Amino acid sequence: MDAVKKLVSGRLKAQAAGTHPDPELLAAFAENSLSGRDRDGMLNHLSACTDCREVLYLAMPDTSEAQGVLAPSSAASSSRWRQPRLALRWATLAASVVIVGSVLVTNRGIFTQHLRSSALPAKDNAPQQVAELKTPPEVGQIAEAPAIEAAAKVRPQAKHMTAKPYASMQFDQSGQVHFGAPSSANETKQSEQAAATPTTTAPADEAVAARGSNAVGAAVSKASSSLSLSSSSTSPSSWSLSADGQVQRSFDSGKTWQIVPVAGGIPFHAISSIGDDVWAGGAAGTLYHSADSGRSWTKAEPVFTGDIAHIEFSDAQNGVVSTADGEVWSTSDGGQSWQLK
Amino acid sequence: MPARNSGHPEAATESNPAVLELYRKSRAEEFGITAGEFAAILDDVARKGLSVSVSVNSPSSLTSSSSSSPSSSSWSRERQEFFSRLHVEDLALARACAAGNERAWQVFMMRFREKLYDAGRQITRDDAAGRELANSVYAELYGTQTREGQRRSKLWSYGGRGSLGGWLRTVLAQEYINHYRKQRRLVSLDQECEEGTQFPAATAAAIAAVDERLEVAVDRALRSLAAEDRFVLASYFLDERTLAQIARSLSVHESTISRKVEKLTKSVRKQILKSLIGMGMSRREAEEALTTDARDLSVDIRASLSQDSAPVAFSNTGAKADERGT
Structure with missing residues (x-):
C-alpha cells in the first residue's frame, strides 16, 4: 500500500491543473449544489490542482462537522448514509x-x-x-x-429561568455559540437549587456579544453575534443555525449536528429555544415555532415585517424579538400577540 | 439602482411568471432593484454560468411553452434548472451591495460581518491575522478601485451558484493562500535554509535509471479512474487530508471514503501490475518495480512549479469575465 501511495502521489502531482475555477463554483461544489456535468468538471480540476483542493478544505466550515454527512442533499447521497444509520x-x-x-x-x-x-x-x-x-x-x-x-x-417558570446560567456553553471555531443542558446530575441539582436565587440570571447573549470585539458598534456586534445563538435549558438537545441558515439540532453537546427541516429549507437568521419550545426567525418577519422539540412547526404571524435579527425567550410565554430595523417586539402569550417596546 | 446589462424593458419580465417568481423570492425590490434590472442580472449570471451567449432577456427564455424547436425547449429546461438552483436572495443582496445600496450593506453587515471574521480566524488559526485577512477581503468587497468613475466591488463576480456565505469563505481562503504565497516568495534563501527547508537535488541520473514503463502504467491506472476517485486519492495520499475532511467535502459518510480508499488502492495496484506485465515484465519484475522509490519517478517539475507558485494563483476571474461582459 505504501509503495502504491508513493507512486500514485508522484504521478498525481505531475498532472496539469488548467485554469482555476471561480470561487463561487468551489463554494457551490462544497455545498453539493453543482449539477452533474459541472460537478464532474470541478472534480477533474480538483483532482489535479493542489491549490484549489487547499482552498476547498480551508473554506469548509468547522461547525457542520457532521452536517454534510447527515444532511440529505440528494436522493443519491441519502441512500448512502441511510444504511449505516439504520444499522x-x-x-x-x-x-x-x-x-x-x-x-x-x-x-x-x-x-x-x-x-x-x-x-x-x-x-x-x-x-x-x-x-x-x-x-x-x-x-x-x-x-x-x-x-x-x-x-x-x-415555580414552573423559575425552573426555565434559572436553569439557563447552568447550561453548558461552547464556542466553536466558526464563532457559533451552543448552549446545552447541564451534563451531570450534580449540575442539574445545582440548577434546581438555584431556582430560589434569581440573582444568577446573567443574560447569556451579553456574553456572546462580548466576542464581537469592535467597530460598527455594540448593537451591530450584538445583533450579528446573536445570529448563531442557540440555547436550550431543559431539553437535552442544543439548537443552532448552520452556515446557510438552516435549523440544526445536536444531541451530543454540539459534536454532531442534524439539519431539522423547517418550512422547505428557507434560511433563518436567529433561533432560540427553551425547553421543548423552539423559535426560528428569518427575513421579513418570518417566524416559526415548534412546541415539541422540532417535531412539528407552525408559522407564527407576527405584526412586524422587518428581518429578524435576534430572538430571546425567557420561558414558553415570554420572549423578545429584535429586527434589523432596530425594533424590539415582545410577547407574553407565547407569540399570540406582540407589543412594540 | 444602476443595473448593469440593463436596457431590458420591464414589461418583458412582467409577462414572464418565472422571472417574476424569482424576483419575488429574491426580495430584490427591498434594495431598489426593479424586475427589469433583476432580469438583466439573471441574464448576466446565465451568460457566465451556462457559457452560452444567448440572451436571457427574451421573454420566452424562461418558459419552454413558447419555444418552438426541441433544442430550444431543452435549452429552456436547462436554464430553468439553472435558475432554480441559484441562491437568488443572496444574489440580489450581493448585486445591491455592489451597486452601493445602503440598506443592502446594512443587511450584509448584519448577516456576514461576524461570520467573515470567524472564517478568517478559522482559516488563519490566529485572531489578529484572521481579522487582518477579513478586513482585506472586506475592502475588496466594498471596492477599493474605481473604473470609469465607479467603484469596482468584488461582489459583482458573485453569481449565486453557491451561497454567499460559502463564497465569502472561499474568497477568504484564496486570499489567504495568495497572501501566504507572496510572503513565501519574499523569504530569502538563507532564511529558508535556517528554517530547515530542503531543496531537491538534480535527479537526472536517477530519472534515467527508472523504467519508463512504470510511469506509463501508473498514469494509465490513474486515467482509468473516475474524477471523484482521483480527487479522493489526491486528497488522501498527496494532501494527507483526513477521511472526515474528504467525506465532508463530498457529503458522504467517513466510512464510505475509508472503504473507497482501500478499494482504490487495491484496484490501482492491480491495474499497474497488469499494465506492467502487459508491457513485457514478468510478475516478479512488476512486483519489484512497484517498490521503486517515488522520488525516482520523473515528476513534471515545471508543471508542478508553475502550478504551485503562479504570480496570481487566484486572480479574480469572475470579475474579469464580468468586466469583459460589460
Whole structure:
C-alpha cells in the first residue's frame, strides 16, 4: 500500500491543473449544489490542482462537522448514509433488549421472594395484589418520586429561568455559540437549587456579544453575534443555525449536528429555544415555532415585517424579538400577540 | 439602482411568471432593484454560468411553452434548472451591495460581518491575522478601485451558484493562500535554509535509471479512474487530508471514503501490475518495480512549479469575465 501511495502521489502531482475555477463554483461544489456535468468538471480540476483542493478544505466550515454527512442533499447521497444509520438504530434496539433482559434475569430472585412471602393472605383479591407485590420496593419508590416532585414544583417558570446560567456553553471555531443542558446530575441539582436565587440570571447573549470585539458598534456586534445563538435549558438537545441558515439540532453537546427541516429549507437568521419550545426567525418577519422539540412547526404571524435579527425567550410565554430595523417586539402569550417596546 | 446589462424593458419580465417568481423570492425590490434590472442580472449570471451567449432577456427564455424547436425547449429546461438552483436572495443582496445600496450593506453587515471574521480566524488559526485577512477581503468587497468613475466591488463576480456565505469563505481562503504565497516568495534563501527547508537535488541520473514503463502504467491506472476517485486519492495520499475532511467535502459518510480508499488502492495496484506485465515484465519484475522509490519517478517539475507558485494563483476571474461582459 505504501509503495502504491508513493507512486500514485508522484504521478498525481505531475498532472496539469488548467485554469482555476471561480470561487463561487468551489463554494457551490462544497455545498453539493453543482449539477452533474459541472460537478464532474470541478472534480477533474480538483483532482489535479493542489491549490484549489487547499482552498476547498480551508473554506469548509468547522461547525457542520457532521452536517454534510447527515444532511440529505440528494436522493443519491441519502441512500448512502441511510444504511449505516439504520444499522445504528437496530444496534441500539438490540442493546436495549439485552439490557432490559439482563435486569429482569438478575432481579428475578427478588420478584419471586416477594411473591412467595405475601401470596397467602392475598387469595381474595389476587390479581390486584399480585400486581402490587410484583413491583420491587425500589421501583415503587421511583414511581412515587414524580408525584413528590410534582407537589414540590410550585415555580414552573423559575425552573426555565434559572436553569439557563447552568447550561453548558461552547464556542466553536466558526464563532457559533451552543448552549446545552447541564451534563451531570450534580449540575442539574445545582440548577434546581438555584431556582430560589434569581440573582444568577446573567443574560447569556451579553456574553456572546462580548466576542464581537469592535467597530460598527455594540448593537451591530450584538445583533450579528446573536445570529448563531442557540440555547436550550431543559431539553437535552442544543439548537443552532448552520452556515446557510438552516435549523440544526445536536444531541451530543454540539459534536454532531442534524439539519431539522423547517418550512422547505428557507434560511433563518436567529433561533432560540427553551425547553421543548423552539423559535426560528428569518427575513421579513418570518417566524416559526415548534412546541415539541422540532417535531412539528407552525408559522407564527407576527405584526412586524422587518428581518429578524435576534430572538430571546425567557420561558414558553415570554420572549423578545429584535429586527434589523432596530425594533424590539415582545410577547407574553407565547407569540399570540406582540407589543412594540 | 444602476443595473448593469440593463436596457431590458420591464414589461418583458412582467409577462414572464418565472422571472417574476424569482424576483419575488429574491426580495430584490427591498434594495431598489426593479424586475427589469433583476432580469438583466439573471441574464448576466446565465451568460457566465451556462457559457452560452444567448440572451436571457427574451421573454420566452424562461418558459419552454413558447419555444418552438426541441433544442430550444431543452435549452429552456436547462436554464430553468439553472435558475432554480441559484441562491437568488443572496444574489440580489450581493448585486445591491455592489451597486452601493445602503440598506443592502446594512443587511450584509448584519448577516456576514461576524461570520467573515470567524472564517478568517478559522482559516488563519490566529485572531489578529484572521481579522487582518477579513478586513482585506472586506475592502475588496466594498471596492477599493474605481473604473470609469465607479467603484469596482468584488461582489459583482458573485453569481449565486453557491451561497454567499460559502463564497465569502472561499474568497477568504484564496486570499489567504495568495497572501501566504507572496510572503513565501519574499523569504530569502538563507532564511529558508535556517528554517530547515530542503531543496531537491538534480535527479537526472536517477530519472534515467527508472523504467519508463512504470510511469506509463501508473498514469494509465490513474486515467482509468473516475474524477471523484482521483480527487479522493489526491486528497488522501498527496494532501494527507483526513477521511472526515474528504467525506465532508463530498457529503458522504467517513466510512464510505475509508472503504473507497482501500478499494482504490487495491484496484490501482492491480491495474499497474497488469499494465506492467502487459508491457513485457514478468510478475516478479512488476512486483519489484512497484517498490521503486517515488522520488525516482520523473515528476513534471515545471508543471508542478508553475502550478504551485503562479504570480496570481487566484486572480479574480469572475470579475474579469464580468468586466469583459460589460
